[in-house]
Amino acid sequence: MKLQVTKQRKRWWAISSILILAGLISMVISWQQIGSPLRPGLDFVGGTRLQFELDCSKNDCNKPVDIASVRTVLEEEGLGSSSVQEVTGQGRRGILIRSTPLDVDQRTKLQTVLSEKIGTFDPSKTQIDTVGPIVGQQLFSAGMLALLVSFVGITVYMSMRFQLDYAVFAIVALFHDVLITIGIFSMLGLILHVEIDSLFIVALLTIVGFSVNDTVVIYDRVRETLALNPEGDIDNIVDAAVDQTLTRSINTTVTVLLSLVSIFLFGGETLKYFALALIIGFSAGAYSSIFVASTLLAWWRKRSGKALPAVVATSPEVSDSPSIDGNPKSD
Numbered sequence: 001m002k003l004q005v006t007k008q009r010k011r012w013w014a015i016s017s018i019l020i021l022a023g024l025i026s027m028v029i030s031w032q033q034i035g036s037p038l039r040p041g042l043d044f045v046g047g048t049r050l051q052f053e054l055d056c057s058k059n060d061c062n063k064p065v066d067i068a069s070v071r072t073v074l075e076e077e078g079l080g081s082s083s084v085q086e087v088t089g090q091g092r093r094g095i096l097i098r099s100t101p102l103d104v105d106q107r108t109k110l111q112t113v114l115s116e117k118i119g120t121f122d123p124s125k126t127q128i129d130t131v132g133p134i135v136g137q138q139l140f141s142a143g144m145l146a147l148l149v150s151f152v153g154i155t156v157y158m159s160m161r162f163q164l165d166y167a168v169f170a171i172v173a174l175f176h177d178v179l180i181t182i183g184i185f186s187m188l189g190l191i192l193h194v195e196i197d198s199l200f201i202v203a204l205l206t207i208v209g210f211s212v213n214d215t216v217v218i219y220d221r222v223r224e225t226l227a228l229n230p231e232g233d234i235d236n237i238v239d240a241a242v243d244q245t246l247t248r249s250i251n252t253t254v255t256v257l258l259s260l261v262s263i264f265l266f267g268g269e270t271l272k273y274f275a276l277a278l279i280i281g282f283s284a285g286a287y288s289s290i291f292v293a294s295t296l297l298a299w300w301r302k303r304s305g306k307a308l309p310a311v312v313a314t315s316p317e318v319s320d321s322p323s324i325d326g327n328p329k330s331d
Contacts, residue, residue, distance in 0.1 A: 002243045005291055006235040006298045012291035016176055023183010030186050038182065039189030041098070041197040042131050044140045048102040051087060051127040052111065053094030059119035061093040069117045070095055077110055083193060087269070094125070098195070101130055143201030147178075150208050158212075162219055165300055170215045173293035177211045177284040178204055184280050185273075194273060203277035211285030214252070215293045217245050222297065238298040242290055253286040 005012065027037035042049045054061055065086050074082050074097070082099035095114070102110070107128060115121050151171060158167030181204065188194035221241035229237065257279060264275035 002239065003246060004239045005242050006238055006295050009295035009299060012295060016180075016288070016292055020176065020179050020183060023179060023186055026183055026186040026190060030190055033190070038186050039193060039195045041195035042129060043197040044137070046131050047098060047100050048107065049127070049129045050097045050099070050107065050110070051094060051125075052114065052121045053087065053092055053125040054118070055120045055122040056091060056093065059093075061091065065093060065095055065118055067095075070097075070114065073110070073113050073117055074099070077106075077113070079110070085193065094121070101132070139198050143198065147201065147204055147208070150205055154208070154212050158216075161216075162223060166219050166297065169293050169296040169300070170212060170219070172296060173215055173285075173288040174208050174211055176288045176292055177207055177281055180284040181207060181277055181281040185277065196273075199271075199274040200277055203274055203281065206278060207281030207285055210256070210282055211289060214249050214286060214289035217248065218242060218289055218294050219297070221245055222294070234298050234301045238294050242294050246290065249286055249290060253282060256282055
C-alpha cells in the first residue's frame with residue numbers, strides 16, 4: 001500500500017504547527033521567567049559549575065541529598081541565585097551547582113560547608129569548571145553565525161542543484177526541525193531545569209545536515225520523475241517519490257536513532273542532552289522531509305501552475321534497472 005502524503009497534507013501541517021506553537025509558547029514563558037527562551041548553561045552565561053559526589057563508603061548513598069540544606073548554605077554564602085541539581089545513577093549520589101564565578105577560596109569554603117551539612121565528598125570525583133562571561137558570549141555568537149552560514153549555504157546549493165522553490169521549502173523544513181528541537185528543550189528547561197551548552201549548537205548543526213540529506217533524496221526523485229513525465233499530476237509524482245524513498249529514509253533514521261539512544265542511556269551526563277537533542281532533531285527531520293517539504297512543494301507547484309521539470313544534468317532517458325538502493329536510476 002502506497003503512502004499518499006499529499007492527500008492528507010493538512011493533517012501533517014497541523015501536527016507540525018501544534019508542536020512548533022507549543023515550543024514558541026514555552027519560549028515566551030521562559031523569556032518572562034529567566035530572560036531567555038532557553039535556559040542557558042555555563043558555556044553561554046559564564047560562571048562556575050561545581051559537581052560534588054558523596055563518598056559512599058562514608059555516607060548512605062541510598063538516601064537522597066537534602067537539596068533544601070544545600071540551598072540554605074548557598075544563601076548564607078551569598079549565592080542564593082545559584083541553581084542546584086541532584087546527581088544520581090549507578091551507585092552515585094551528589095549535587096551539581098551552577099553559580100556566579102567563584103575564586104579558589106570561595107570554592108574551598110563552599111565545599112567545606114556543604115560537606116559538613118550533607119556528608120563527606122569523594123575528592124576524586126569533584127569537578128569544577130569556570131567560564132568567563134565574555135567567552136560565553138563569544139561561544140554563543142560563533143554558534144549562531146555557524147548556524148546562519150549553514151542555512152545560507154544550503155539555500156545556495158539547493159537553488160543551484162534544483163530550483164529556487166525546492167530550496168525555499170527545504171529551508172522551511174529545516175526551520176521546522178530546529179524550532180521543534182529548540183521548543184522541546186525550552187519545555188525541558190522550564191520543567192526539569194535542563195540547560196543548553198555549546199554542544200547544543202553542535203547538535204543543531206548536525207540536525208540541519210541530516211535533515212537536508214533526506215529532503216534532497218526525495219526532491220531528486222521528484223525532479224527525475226518530472227523530467228520523464230512533465231504533464232503528470234504533481235501530487236501523484238510527489239507521492240511516488242516519497243513511496244520510492246520511504247524505506248531508505250526510515251532505515252537510515254532508525255539506525256542512527258538506535259546509536260543515539262544508546263549514547264543517551266549509557267554515555268554519561270556530558271553527552272546525555274546532546275544525544276537527546278539529536279534524537280529529537282533527527283526524528284523531526286525525517287518527519288519534515290517526508291510530510292512537510294514534499295507536500296509543500298506539491299502544493300506550491302499545483303497552486304502556481306509550475307508543475308514543470310527542473311533542469312536535469314543527466315540524460316532524460318531513464319532505465320528501469322534498479323540502482324544500488326533498489327530504485328530506478330538514470331543511465
